Amino acid sequence: MVPFLTHAGGTTISKKDAPCIVLPHQSDYVSHIALDIGGSLIKLIYFRMDDDEERLHAADVQSCSVHGAAGRPARGGKLHFVKFETAKVEECIAFIEAKGLHRSNDGSGIKMRVKATGGGAYKFAELFKERLGLIIEGEDEMACMVEGCNFFLNAVRHEAFQYENGQLQFVDLPTAEHYPYLLVNIGSGVSMVRVDGESKFQRVSGTNIGGGTFWGLCKLLTGMDNFDDILSLSSQGDNSNVDMLVGDIYGGRDYTGIGLSANTIASSFGKVINQHQELEQYNSADVVQSLCRMISYNIGQLAYLNAKRYNLSRIFFGGFFIRGHPYTMETISFAIRFWSKGEMAAMFLRHEGFLGAGLLVACSSQGGSVRARFVERFSMGAPVMGGEVRGPAITGLPDKINWVEKFVAQVRRATASADVSDALAAAAAAAAQRQQQRINFHVGVLHFTPSSEPFPLLAEAVEAYNPSTIDINNDAEQIPQVVEKAATSEGSTSEAQRRAAAFGRALDLHLTRLRSKPGAYGQLGLADLFELREECLREFGFADVYRQAAWRENSAALEVLPDLLAELDQMPPPQRLLALGVLAANIFDWGAKACVDLYLNATILEMYREARTKLSQRPWRVDDFDEFAEASINSTVVSPYQRVMMFVDNAGADVVLGMLPFARELLRMGAEVVLVANSLPAINDITAGELRSVVAKAAEACPIIRAARDAAVTAEAANGGRVPPVPGSLFIVASGHGSPCLDLRRVSSEVADAAAGTDLVVIEGMGRSVHTNWGALFKCDALKLSMIKNQHLAETLFGGNSFECVCRFDEGLDY
Helix, strand or coil: CCCCCECHHHCCCCCCCCCCCECCCCCCCCCEEEEEECCCEEEEEEEEECCCHHHHHHHHHHCCCCECCCCCECCCEEEEEEEEEHHHHHHHHHHHHHHCCCCCCCCCCCCCEEEEECCHHHHCHHHHHHHHCCEEEECCHHHHHHHHHHHHHHHCCCCEEEEECCEEEEECCCHHHCCCEEEEEECCCEEEEEEEECCEEEEEEEECCCHHHHHHHHHHHHCCCCHHHHHHHHCCCCHHHCCEEHHHHCCCCCEHHHCECCCCEEECCHHHHHCCCCHHHCCHHHHHHHHHHHHHHHHHHHHHHHHHHCCCCCEEEECCCCCCCHHHHHHHHHHHHHHHCCCCCEEEECCHHHCHHHHHHCCCCCCCCHHHHEEEECCCCCCCCCCCCCCCCCCCCCCCCCHHHHHHHHHHHCCCCCCHHHHHHHHHHHHHHHHHCCCCCCCCEEEECCCEECCCCECCCCCCCCCCCCCCCCHHHHHHHHHHHHHHHCCCCHHHHHHHHHHHHHHHHHHHHHHHCCCECECCCHHHHHHHHHHHHHHCCCCCCCHHHHHHHHHHHHHHHHHHHHHHHCCCHHHHHHHHHHHCCCCCCCCCHHHHHHHHHCCHHHHHHHHHHHHCCCCCCEECHHHHHHHHCCCCCCCCCCEEEEECCECCHHHHHHHHHHHHHHHHCCCEEEEEEECCCCCCECEHHHHHHHHHHHHHHCHHHHHHHHHHHHHHHHCCCCCCCCCCCEEEEECCCCCCCCCCCCEEHHHHHHCCCCCEEEEECHHHHHHCCCCCCECCEEEEEEEECCHHHHHHHHCCCCCEEEEEEECCCCC
């Protein structure tokens, strides 16, 4: 294991704890960087810990037992990926300097030590020391490349993919099934490495004909020196104008005797022999395409021969020669299929160019799944530049800073000109158009959350779990509504309106790109799209756009809670449970326009009474309520459920008058209840912090809630913040999410701990129970409740209409 990442100060890591990222000679508050300085390109990864106060608070709550160098709870952060041409090393130095990645913030004066690999780690060591004060420590290039590849395959969903006949297909193999494989890294030259496991590898072959060869010959023959422009040009040519094909030799016919079609290349550039033209008379696109196919086919054949020699069925191609360029991947894929007679397929990596610098993140997975801790996000930059530094200049800021960050920074600071956001949006659109002509597959920012892990009550393997029930295509209609909410949340000042408009344009760029190229950001589902929206809001400075509305709704609902509880207490248990099932079915949702309209002509309690009467008419569109009632009320045991975990949804009436009374009924039946709410704001969803305040207010009006909450607080204090088994207690935990959906591949360690002993999971709301997790199966019983408030989804998924209830009850599979 590369000794670049260490556990802090000898801290003992238990099974439930996660390793944190702490570098030698650096404070845990500074950015961490790693470099892969090749002959053609410099690849930079930098890690910056989260400094957002809400994120820090959430991390402190969720992971009290994971500590950094000074005993503080370990914090998450973000991994960024950037590249530069090695010939322009000064641009890399300027970038590091502009972002302050070379500075130590602890005031110790100790020079920062940076791990680097590649020949440039030695060639430019003095330059980095002289200009930035960085001490470069070289690492073995091959070891770093393998460590980086293993990390990305293990940590990033849909890292690997196949590309053939213009079709993209993601490959998501379980970790145990990665090995053994052949890694073909195409940089300036080509290395072929057999990888048998973690830190088990052997370089078995290579060739000096690689990306540097292609780039150099293209520069000599065309005069072009920008690699991305050269790749783009290669897809516009016709190599048959310069290559000699089998058909040229056999009069346009196939050579069927040995299985060669007339279009097979017999000799790269062979047709030029009999042509009497000067170099400038040839179409540069034809020449570049011929070179691309010649080198790609050669690499593909060598890769196949080595895979065959070592009996390897999987071949991964990496290196910045590929760059997600469709024509290059198509050529390599064809070569592997051709030579293997269809028995093998080429697989590519979305982080292809950053394998060497992956040494930064090659850390162990103690305490849980690495993939649960790293989540790829595309909230900034990716729609237009995909991690690239190059881009349109924005007036008034240094040219060396990533243009998207200029874009956001300038929008945030803009106060004078009303058309600033329009100008920036125009620049973004122009860059997006240019980018679409270049690269089709992008690399986002990896968010690292040390306290995340898979939900332990999932009955299926995490790799098989899919949180997206269906896809939708009308999300763009929500943009104006969210833009208005964002501006209103900060008083609709001119600065807030400009940032809100910029957010709307940025989100529209993302959605437009995903419509035209669905695989551009990996295989995204509905949960990812919703989280993309929330991340975009946060990137443009909107921490909680529903904050004011949530406060008003919580206050109004709490005022009528005593009256509702009094009404419910007059009902017999079966009728009361049915009423509570209706109330908990997410019938209030300020995030749904149709529900907002219903509020205009009735008080909250009046609407509940009307909805309860109307929705009690059964059967519902999906109606398993009797099965749930049979398990809950008619059970022969006193307490059919020992611990119930309830994933709540919206603030206001939804949680106060829906889920809290439902939780109260379960408490009366003798169960422990764990309420799970968002860690970070997302549209109108309630956060764990808000929920604690709401429950405290509700406890003033209800002795049952007060006693249950007091018992939980006492138990948590006595158990270091953990959730021990205490009958009749009401716990509140943070999910680790900031999304209206629920992705159970990664939950907070607090939720994972609280899952112990849980025998009923309740998931409420459209985002959590319908958009995601409708088909999820659990080891324990599960109840999914929602009112469908979207006509498209009601028709597509249930063949019904808006405002119909669904109630799904599944018995646990592990009992």
